[in-house]
Amino acid sequence: MDIMLFHSVYGLRPAVHAAADRLRAAGHQVRVPDLFEGRTATSVEEGMALKDKIGKDELLRRAVLAAAPYSERGLVYAGLSLGGSIAQTLALGDTKARGLLLLHGTSDIAENASVDDLPVQLHVADPDPFESHDWLTAWYLKMRRAGADVEIYRYPGAGHLYTDPGLRDYDEPAAEETWRTGLAFIDSL
Numbered sequence: 001m002d003i004m005l006f007h008s009v010y011g012l013r014p015a016v017h018a019a020a021d022r023l024r025a026a027g028h029q030v031r032v033p034d035l036f037e038g039r040t041a042t043s044v045e046e047g048m049a050l051k052d053k054i055g056k057d058e059l060l061r062r063a064v065l066a067a068a069p070y071s072e073r074g075l076v077y078a079g080l081s082l083g084g085s086i087a088q089t090l091a092l093g094d095t096k097a098r099g100l101l102l103l104h105g106t107s108d109i110a111e112n113a114s115v116d117d118l119p120v121q122l123h124v125a126d127p128d129p130f131e132s133h134d135w136l137t138a139w140y141l142k143m144r145r146a147g148a149d150v151e152i153y154r155y156p157g158a159g160h161l162y163t164d165p166g167l168r169d170y171d172e173p174a175a176e177e178t179w180r181t182g183l184a185f186i187d188s189l
Contacts, residue, residue, distance in 0.1 A: 001028045001029070001076050001098065001186055001187075001189060002028070002029050002031075002070055002073050002074070002075050002076065002098075003023055003028050003029065003030045003031070003075065003076045003077075003078055003101075003186070004030075004031050004033070004066065004067050004070065004075050004076070004077050004078065004087070004090070005019060005020055005023070005030055005031070005032045005078045005079065005080075005083070005087075006032075006033065006035065006063060006077075006078070006079035006080070006082075006083030006084070006086045006087050007032065007034070007035065007036070007079075007080060007082075007083045008047070008079075008080040008081035008082050008083055008104070008105075008161060008164075009041065009044060009047030009048055009050070009051050009081060009082040010040060010041050010042075010044075010047050010161075010164075010167075011034070011036040011039055011040035011041055011047065011050070012032065012034045012036065012038075012040065013040055013164070013166060014166060015080075015163065015164035015165060015166055015167075016032055016080065016083075017032065018165075019080070019103075019163065020032045022179055022183075023078075023183070023186070026183050026186070026187070028076075028186065031066065031070065033062065033063065033066035033067075035054075035059050035062045035063060035066075035083075035086070036050060036054065047082075051082060059086060060086065060089060060090075063086045063089075063090055064090065067090055067094075071094050071096055071097075072096065073096075074096045074097065074098045075091075075094065075096070075097060075098060076097070076098050076099040076100070076101060076186055076189060077090050077091040077094070077097060077099070077100050077101070078100070078101040078102070078103070079101075079102060079103065079105065080103045080104055080105070080161065080163070080164075081103070081104040081105040081130070081160065081161055082105060083105070084102040084103060084104060084105030084106060084107070084122075085105050085106060085107030086107075087100060087101075087102065088100060088102060088106060088107045088109075089107055091115075091118060091120075092109065092110070092113045092115060092118075092146065095116075097115070097118060098119075098189050099118065099119040099120070099121075099185070099186065099189045100118060100119070100120040100121070100148075101121050101182050101185060101186065102120070102121065102122040102123065103123050103163055103178065103182070104123070104124060104125070104128070104130075104131075104160055104161055104162075104163070105124075105130065105131065106122065106131060106135075106136070106139050109139065109142040109143060109146060113142075113146040114146055114147055115146055115147045115148050116147055117147060117148070117149050118147065118148045118149065119148075119149050119185070119188075119189060120143060120148045120149065120150045120151070121150075121151045121152075121153070121181070121182060121185045122136075122150070122151070122152045122153065123153045123155070123178045123181070123182065124136065124152070124153070124154055124155070125154070125155055125157075125158040125159055125160050125162055125169075125171075125174075126154035126155055126156045126157075126158070128160055129160060130160060136152065140152060151185075153177075153178070153181060155171065155174035155177070155178070157171070157174075158171040158174040159171060162174045162175055162178075163175040163178055163179070
C-alpha cells in the first residue's frame with residue numbers, strides 16, 4: 001500500500017520516522033513530507049506558533065504538492081494530530097484515496113464533502129483535550145453522512161500524542177494496540 005504520513009504540530013520528529021518505519025516493516029511504501037521545512041517544536045505552544053506562522057493554506061498547499069505525484073495510485077492518507085487533520089482534508093478531496101488512518105486528530109468537514117465508502121480509522125486518547133466527546137460524536141456523524149465507513153478507537157487515560165515515545169503523553173500499551181489495529185486496518189484495504 002502507498003501511504004502518505006503527515007507529522008504533528010511538533011514537526012518531523014524521530015517518532016514520525018519510527019511510525020513510517022513501522023509501516024514499512026509491514027510491507028508498505030511510506031512517504032513522510034516535511035510540511036515545516038526542517039523546523040521542529042519542543043512544545044505544543046511552540047508548534048502551534050510555527051503552524052500559525054506558516055498558515056493553514058500554505059500547509060495544505062505543501063501537503064497537496066507532496067501527495068500529488070502519488071495520488072493517481074490510490075493513497076492511504078495517515079496523520080498524527082495536526083497531520084491527521086491534513087490527511088483527512090486531502091483524503092476527502094481525493095476520489096482515488098484508498099483509506100484514512102487518523103492518530104490523535106481530526107478536522108472540520110465541509111458540508112458538501114462526499115466519498116464513496118472511504119474506510120476511516122481514528123485512534124484518540126480518552127479524554128483528549130483537542131478531541132472532546134461532543135466533537136467526536138459530531139465528527140463521526142458528519143463523516144458517515146459524507147459516505148465514510150468510520151471506526152473510532154479510544155484509549156482511556158492516554159495522553160494526546162500517546163504514540164510518541166519522546167513526549168510526556170506516551171503510553172506504550174495504548175501505542176502498541178493502536179499500531180496493531182492500524183496495521184490490520186491498512187492490510188485490509
